[in-house]
Amino acid sequence: MLLIHCPWCGPREEVEFRCGGQGHIARPADAMDISDAEYARYLFMRTNPKGWHYERWNHVHGCRRWFNALRHTVTHEIRATYRPGEKKPPLPDGTT
Amino acid sequence: MTAPFDLRRPEGGRIDRARAMRFVFDGAGYSGYAGDTLASALLANGVRLVARSFKYHRPRGIATAGAEEPNALVQLRGNARSEPNIRATQVELYDGLVAASQNRWPSLELDLGALNSVFAKLLPAGFYYKTFMWPPGFWHFYERLVRRMAGMGRAADASDPDRYDHRWAHCDVLVVGAGPSGLAAALAAGRAGARVILCDEQAEPGGSLLGSGATLDGAPAMQWAGAVLAELGALPDVTVLPRTTAFGYYDHNALGLVERVADHAAEPLPGQPRQRLWLVRARQVVLATGAIERPLVFRDNDRPGVMLADAARTYLGRYAVACGRRAVLFTNNDHAYDAALALHAGGVDLAAIVDLRAEPGGLRVDAARARGLRVIAGRAVTATHGRSSVTGVDIARLQEGSDLAVLDRESIACDLVLNSGGWTPSVHLFSQSGGRLRYDEATGAFLPGRAVQAVRAAGSCNGAVALKDCLKQGAAAGAAAAGDCGFAAAPPALPAAEPEPESAPMRLLWVVPSDAPVGHKGKHFVDLQNDVTAADLRLAAREGYRSVEHLKRYTTTGMGTDQGKTSNLAALAILAEATGREIPAVGTTTFRPPYTPVAMGALTGRTVGALLDPARWTPIHRWHVRAGAVFENVGQWQRARYYPQAGEDMHRALARELHAARNAVGIFDASTLGKIDVKGPDAARFLDLVYTNSWSKLGIGRCRYGFMLREDGYVFDDGVTTRLADDHFLVSTTTGNAAPVLSWLEDLLQMEWTELKVRLTSVTEEYAVVTLSGPFARRVLTELTADIDLEPKAFPFMSLSHGTVAGIAARVFRVSFTGELSYEVQVKASYGLALWNACMEAGEKYGITPYGTEAMHVLRAEKGYVIVGQETDGTVTPYDLGMGWIVNDNKPDFIGKRGLRRADLQRPDRKQLVGLRLEAGERRKLPEGAHLVADRDAVPPMPMLGHVTSSYWSVALDAPIALAMIKGGRARMGETVYAPLPDRVAAATVVEPCFWDPEGKRLHG
Amino acid sequence: MADAIPRLGALDHLGLAARATAEPGAAGVWLGERRFLAKINLRGDPQNAAFMQAAGAALDGVQPTTAPNTAVRAAAIDLLWLGPDEWLVVAAAGSEAALAARLAAAVAPHGGTVTDVTESRTTITVSGPRARDALAKGCPIDLHPRRFRPGDCAQSLLARVGVILLRADDATGPVPRFELHVLRSMADYLWRFLEDAGQEYGVAVVESEDRSQGSGIR
CATH class of the missing domain: 2.40.30.110 (Aminomethyltransferase beta-barrel domains)
Structure with a gap:
């Protein structure tokens, strides 16, 4: 039961959102030229940290906007939510 | 000669003697008063034996006066409203209440299960694990026997006739607990203008003040509580919720509350819910959840009549019930003397105060002695006597360095054994919030430490003991919480509490010795509800259970409906001793919601029956209902599956519908298919990227079937897309995928291809869609339109015409999912039924026949048309489907292009x-x-x-x-x-x- | 000719008009439906002054707002913020075709798009002294008078049904009034939910087509 700050609508209940998995995964522009192994890394490999995690969320039952979030997977603290194209915030001090 | 002693004292308490309430327990009729709990009324009637224990079926009585009660679980009400495992200590008495004891057969007095007690030596810790391991696979057989013997009530076998409510709530400050600390906190925050919710599990706010007889400013403390409640009640942004338990503390200051709206009545009023679940999002939380008295672990400490000292004081002070006639207090601390003095003042004969401490001192002890009470220091209760009620205790001197107490033995007759091992702050919610706990050596208790969420603890749940400290902490926490919400708040002026004497240190002795080694004679119960003894815990430690979580699961200590509220600390202390560690090193088990059990009905709310799940209806739905259609759920849509006529089963109805669609004309409600309006100068480019085939060259007014893949190359969705204008397409999706497809396309536009000028709008519900399919489809349509040229040359397969059908503005798509000549007629939704009716009328002479989704499936399968999700399962490519023609590999890029090239594909x-x-x-x-x-x-x-x-x-x-x-x-x-x-x-x-x-x-x- | 063709509203089967009362009496929750209000989805770049100006001009001077979750309410038009480049125009029933055409012509040269979504949703009104309590039973939005003010709007869930919610009173009357624009297919479910949720306070069906309270399209 998270309280998520939509970058447009402000704090809303988790039920209005869908999580879109890990954020900041670049779609390879040279997809046709890279190996299956390299492409598989893009397609399948995701981090699963115990700690801070860059994620994508969609305010699906609200303004329908996709955005990014920095969430801690243990405490569920959401350090930041930010719009597409905005620079991703650094990880909190002392973490990697 | 003394006057006959009535357990119900003639005066005092917060009961209404003018309102007698009759009730039935185990078939016998009794009477109590408004303001009683079932427990207080039973005690007033001298009913001692209220339950049999879980494992040994030992006689048990009421041990506490609150949520922590381990013994007095009853089956409440009857028939469809029957509820098991309800704590008698928290059941408000109402006229006509019916309750029954659990876990006995055939009756409480004569319980055959008590034979377990005879064989108790054979039922050690982990008995079930050790015994029922063999032969493999027989557990399901044993389980039935074990379950019958075990102390679980029965669920009602009829569906619950009552309503259960859910609601969201938002506040600045949520205060949990309306004792002195909580009232002070709510007052501070409320006066500052904050939106406050104050909840308390009891019918009447006041907490400890209800039964303690304390005074504030020289008047009964409940007068102050009444004034505070009146002031809070007048503040528009303060909500006071009595009968409401905060049972769970979740993320980001979300808390679950359950309000027992009508549990204090036999039946709710018309329209009234029985219970209401509150989901509260609080900016700040103040926990004023109080503390629970801790029993001492001594031999045979489970007989009816053995009770927590403060519980007995509460029964006397709040309900005017003396829990016995002649009492012994067994204590390790000063505080319990207050209870003894109160009972003494209330007319109970106090035979002795047995104090574990060698030299108890201080004002309370002096006061007891001054009243002529016998204080026996440095002794322990080494045994209790009696069967269905305690009749006396043995005491003996404690010996330094020995785990036996055999000197100076003495027996004292009594019918009430009060005991107190100190207080355990209720840190359940604080711990659930993620907050750290710290161990306090002096009181032998875990206290709130560093908070993780926006929460403060105040009062006795925070270790405060004196009333004035509780008030001060509460007021400060309430003011600070309001301040953190941006309100200018100062702690309110507080009334003066009586000065409380400084407490002398308590003596922590986790297992009280008796005249035999622990486990050899009688039982030292730690967890009364699960029949776990000190010997069981020591055995488990010897067997290698060092983790408190393992200990819990192995011995079952701390499980059950009370979750070890009175036993957890003793259990882990015994484990610490047995394994040579300090208590903080052992730690506590994880506190998880719910604090007290929550009825399934309350968790379910109104999502039952007709409101179970949103049902989506097409604009033509009512026609299908009247035609007797059998429906199926496709997602949340209710779709007509087939239309049986009189005497038809599904097979026959289907045969008739299929025959008509192949040989005459069928009519089908296709309104549920997803429709996405795609507009913008880059619309064609966008579709080229999300579909496998090409759209740039599709002519205006032309339709094309397409596949959307995922990046991995597997089919995600399919459908027909039509070009309405250069920069305008209408995409259709499968019924079930309409929302996921839109969300996915928005994802790509918003996160990936932000440079594309494309806008998406769902228009699924804007149009009703009627499909005419079959050799006579054109003839029917001809009768309904004058302005659409239906000649195949003018209106070929896979194209669109605009015009009027049955007088309604329509767009007609010549597409087919049946293999027959077909037209999909789209009109604005509110005209859907009119269109359908017109088609039925015009088609009558052609034998027009409505067909449902079942016939549609057969028709398409005969043609080999796939259904996404039926032929495909997320691992199927267009090539696997024999549809390589739909992939235009010459395009530089599309979603799934690279994925399709993977070797495995x-x-x-x-x-x-x-x-x-x-x-x-x-x-x-x-x-x-x-x-x-x-x-x-x-x-x-x-x-x-x-x-x-x-x-x-x-x-x-x-x-x-x-x-x-x-x-x-x-x-x-x-x-x-x-x-x-x-x-x-x-x-x-x-x-x-x-x-x-x-x-x-x-x-x- | 077209007049003779019956239109079917999403809740017509409930016979609300026949059940409607002018005197809700002691009922705490007053429910009604406003059928067929014109609803037009407007998209465009709020940074583009020409687009904003053109849209405002086509909407009788009602300028799209950039303040999230608020509506601009005028005599004949409500303009609700739905997203950073998306608005919902709500206007009198029957006006959608002309309005959509006018608006599309005005904004198309400036990259704006217009889609008529009149029939996609119907409008349920919830008012009365316990309106907030009834809505709170299914809606996670904080509807406190200071937090959800007249003219505030939100997209959220009510009983797991997506709704566009508007505070439609101007705080001068004795009771709050909310308008819920709900997808047509789920309107029946939502109505039954609201009747159930309101039951403990008493529910009255009111004729809400022309209730003259506050501003907006009446």
Whole structure:
């Protein structure tokens, strides 16, 4: 039961959102030229940290906007939510 | 001679003696008063024995006065409203209440299960794990026996007639607990203007003040509480919720509360819910959840009449009930003397105060002595006597360095044993919030430490003891919480509490010695609800259980409905001693919601029956209902599956509908298909990127079927897309995927291809869609439109015409999912029914027949058209479906293009779509999902070739047909495969996946 | 000719008009439906002054707002913020075709797009002294008078049904009034939910087509 700050609508209940998995995964522009192994890394490999995690969320039952979030997977603290194209915030001090 | 002693004292308490309440317990009638709990009323009636224990079936009585009660669990009410495991200490008495004891057979007095007690030596810790391991697989047999013996109530066997409510709530400050600290906190925050919710589990706010007899400013403390409540009640932004338990503390300051709206009545009022679940989002939380007195662990400390000292004081002060006539107090601390003095003042004969401390001192002890009470220091209660009620205790001197107490033995007759081992702050919610706990050596208790969420603890849950400290902490926490919400708040002026004497240190002695080693004579109960003894815990430690979490699961200590509220600390202290560690090093078990049990009804709320799930209706839904359609759920949509006429079963109805669609004309409600309006100068470019085929060259007014893949190359969705203008397309999706597809396309536009100028709008519900399909479809439509040229040359397959149908502005798509000549007529939703009616009327002479989704499935399967989610399962490519023609590999990029090139997706032996025909004369369908093998005589394990994805009775072919995904299927045309079934092995021939009109003449006709 | 063709509203089967009362009496929750209000989805770049100006001009001077979750309410038009480049125009029933055409012509040269979504949703009104309590039973939005003010709007869930919610009173009357624009297919479910949720306070069906309270389209 998270309280998520939509970058447009402000704090809303988790039920209005869908999580879109890990954020900041670049779609390879040279997809046709890279190996299956390299492409598989893009397609399948995701981090699963115990700690801070860059994620994508969609305010699906609200303004329908996709955005990014920095969430801690243990405490569920959401350090930041930010719009597409905005620079991703650094990880909190002392973490990697 | 003394006057007869009435357990119900003639005066005092917060009961209403003018309102008598009759009630029934175990079939016998009793009387109590408004303001009683079931427990206080039973005690007032002298009912001692209220339960049998879980494992040993020992007689048990009421041990506490609150949520922590381990023993007095009852089956409340009867029939459909029957509820098990309800704590008698928290049941408000109402006139006509019916309750029964649990875990006894045939009766409380004569319980055959008590034989377990005789064999208690054979039931050590982990007994069930050790005993029922063998023979393997017999647990399900043992379980039935164990369950019958175990102390669980019975669920009602009829559905609950009452309503349960849910609601969201938001506040600045949520205060949990309306004792002195909580009231002060709510007052501070409320006066500052904050939105406050104050909840308390009891019917009447006041907490400890209700029964303690404390004074504030020289007047009874409840007067102050009343004034505070009156002030809070007048503040518009303060909500006071009595009978409301905060049971769970979740993320980001979300808390679950359950309000017992009508549990204090036999039945709720009309329209009233029985219970209400509150989901509260609080900016700040103040926990004022109080503390629970801790029992001492001494031999046979479980007999009815053994009770927590403060509970007895509460029964006397709040309910005017003396819990016995002659009492012994057994304590390790000063505080319990207050209870003893209160009982003494209330007329109870206090035979002795047995104090574990060698030299108790201080004002309280002096006061007891001054009243002539016998204080016996440095002694322990070493045994209790009695069967269904305690009749006396043995005491003996404690010896330094010995775990036996055998000197100076003395027996004292009594019918009430008060005991107190100190206080355990209720840190459950604080711990659930993620907050750290710290161990306090002096009080032997865990206290709130560092908070993780926006929460403060105040009062006795925070370790405060004196009333004035509780008030001060509460006021400060309330003011600070309001301040953190931006309100200018100062702690309110507080009333003066009586000065409380400084407490002398308590003596922590986690297991009280007796005249025999622990476990050898009688039982030292730690967890009364689960019948776990000190000896059990020590045995478990010897067996190697060092983790408190393992100890809990192995011995069951701290489990059950009370979750060890009175026992957890002693259990982990005993583990610490037995393993030579400090208590903080052992730690606590995890506190999890709920704090006290929550009824399933309350968790479910109103999502039952007709409101279980949102049901979506098409604009034509009511017609289908009147026509007697049988519906199926597709997502949340309710779709007509078939329309049985009088005397028809599904098979016959289906045959009639299929015949009409192939030979005359069928009519179908296709309104549920997803429709996405795609506008913008880059619309065609965008579609080129999300579909496998090309859209840039599609003419205006032309339709094309397309596949959307995921990046991995597998089919995600399919549908027909139509170009309405240069920069305007209408995409159709499958019914179930409408929302996911839109969300996915928005994802790509917002996160990936932000440079594209494209806008998406769902128009699924804007239009009703009526499909006319069959050889006479054109004739029906001709009768309904004057301005659309239906000639095939003017209006070819896969194109769109605008015009008027039945006088309604319409767009007509010539597309087909049946293999017949078909038109999809789209009109604004509110005209859908009018259009349908007009088609039915015009089509009557052509034998127009409504068909449902079942017939639609057969018709498309005869043509070999796939259904996403039926032929595909998320691992199927267009090539696997034999539809490589739909992939335009010349495009520089599209979603899934690179994925399709993966080596594994190129394998020739991938599962591929084929048709299956059964042997001539075979009338039985293959089951969908049936596995297919190459060898008729193979026995498992054997290589699987694939599986049946769709299987129907084809009316057109008068034979069963099937679609299947088979390894290398395209190369197996003509081969025979086998489906091993429970009753037979069915043979089938692999054929092209199209059984009807393979040239498509009818379609293009 | 077209007049003779019956239109079917999403809740017509409930016979609300026949059940409607002018005097809700002691009922705490007053429910009504406003059928067929014109609803037009407007998209465009709020940074593009020409687009904003053109849209405002086509909407009788009602300028799209950039303040999230608020509506601009005028005599004949409500303009609700739905997203950073998306608005919902709500206007009198029957006006959608002309309005959509006018608006599309005005904004198309400036990259704006217009889609008529009149029939996609119907409008349920919830008012009365316990309106907030009834809505709170299914809606996670904080509807406190200071937090959800007249003219505030939100997209959220009510009983797991997506709704566009508007505070439609101007705080001068004795009771709050909310308008819920709900997808047509789920309107029946939502109505039954609201009747159930309101039951403990008493529910009255009111004729809400022309209730003259506050501003907006009446």
